[in-house]
Amino acid sequence: MEEEALKAYLEAGRIARQVLEEASRRVEPGLSVLEFCEWVENRIRELGGQPAFPCNIGVSHIAAHYTPTLDDTSTIPEDSVVKIDVGVHVDGYIADTATTIDLTGGKYARLLEAVREALEKALKTVKPGAKFSDVSKTIETIISSYGFKPVANLGGHSIARYRVHAGESIPNIYEPFARGRFQPSHVYAIEPFGTNGAGVVEEGELVTIYSLSKPNLKRRLDDTTRNILEEVKKRFKTLPFTERWLRDVASVDQLRQSLRKLSRMGFLTKYPILVEKRRGIVAQFEHTVLIRDDGEVIITTA
Template sequence: MIPEEYYKAGNILAKTINKTRDLIKPGINILEICEFIEGEIEKLGAKPSFPANIDINEIGAHYTSPPNDKSKIPDNSVVKIDAGSHINGYINDMAITINFGEKKYDKYIEAAEAALATAINHIKPGVKVDLIGELVEKKIKSYDLKPISNLSGHQLKQYNLHAGQSIPSVKSNEEGYFKINEVYALEPFVTDKSAAGRVKSGNEAYIYQFIKRKKNLIKFLAQPADEIRRKFNRLPFCLRWLPEKYHTSDIIKRLTSIGILHAYPVLIEARKGVVAQAEKTIVVTSDGCEVLTGL
């Protein structure tokens, strides 16, 4: 058995994502969407396990609004909503894609969702991880599209968003087997067959994570490092979640430069191909797996 908090957090996240689907539209401020998602998760009794991601077109992952973000959802865009919730550190992760652009992108979403369903239908104890990647890749290619090879699903543990085992969306040499009561976020990413099929790091980072506390830090850096560790444990956070005094100072950059924090850069499809994503959190059961981010 897994802790009941997994089920509660998953239900809260699914409700929040479904409400967001009805809210989002071209012209709406991205900061407003991020704050709605994070606020709704808290209102329903959980906490965000990472800042809400609103990833548009060729952006594959890791865009969340910085403080005072004025950017809006563009017309004719493909928008990925990726959010997480937790209760006492038991994490769920879920994403959907919405198409406000050309009709051809509906196929990208269909392929991502079909690949996700394929993974869910084949996972059970003893199944090899690399088999799931092979099946996901085959399903995406059956739509004449291409998976993103360097974005993967991931195991979830208490207060650990990327815990151990990765689940690629392509055939790989990834070792390991699925075991009963393990929890995973499964997330195929899909792009055009003429795209690179991989993401690269952009120049900006808006999401951070506490990595380790170093000895003999000067007070100027020790105090914010300890504050961040107490508040977020090892879960990702963003500047919006910190006191305003950190928004304009270089403290976060300095903590990152000395390895106390890790910065997650915005990830962009290497040839700027439009990306779609589908994601759910599952627990491996005795004879298959169960979706936690369901209603």
């Protein structure tokens, strides 16, 4: 890995760590979800980075892929469990980190403890040549030992420049025949999810996050939609984005209509919110690890 890339990853990790720590202290019942997420994204920019994806906030049974829309009026409820997932990039080099805050007075303390310990133990197994399945086995064993379930269809992933999910998955459950090993000069997110529910997430109807997938399709587009597509290419490359980041390009109605159209036509990938199948409480903790050429494992967000 080139020295400039290493420096950028470490800087992205430093910013992500600081923003997540500051954001965690702001979470309280009644807080505007929209104002919170916009604060997180603006704080990343203030510190010299760029959001690698929209601030994700998952309340209780919402596991992932929720970010507020421009007209979102929701607030953080009392007696809830709140997940914050933050991504930062510096020149396309990404750090991804997440935490969970219990606003229930400790009702779900053991669930959070289980997932936090699963992350800590899993990180100790990461080294060059280690199997992804070793991490999966550790996560499943620890979370299950507390009486909870790892979320089977969520997990960690490889990371590459301008790609939050770079093609390799690190499941939260042990799959003995699963392939994949940790390689030098590569970057990975280790991301256990645990729940008191079914241990599976399903897609909801709401979509607030998209990414560019096939920018060069030959399709006829109206002028507004074509302009939005060009702005997406220019501003975000292949990184996930949300309508809020395009508010200066078109009206809310135009944005939503065009983003849905671009998704249907194959230009964009959409990310529906993911909810726990039995509406169980979900907890999440995450760090990004970078494996240097010499084999040293660096937790960029710790």
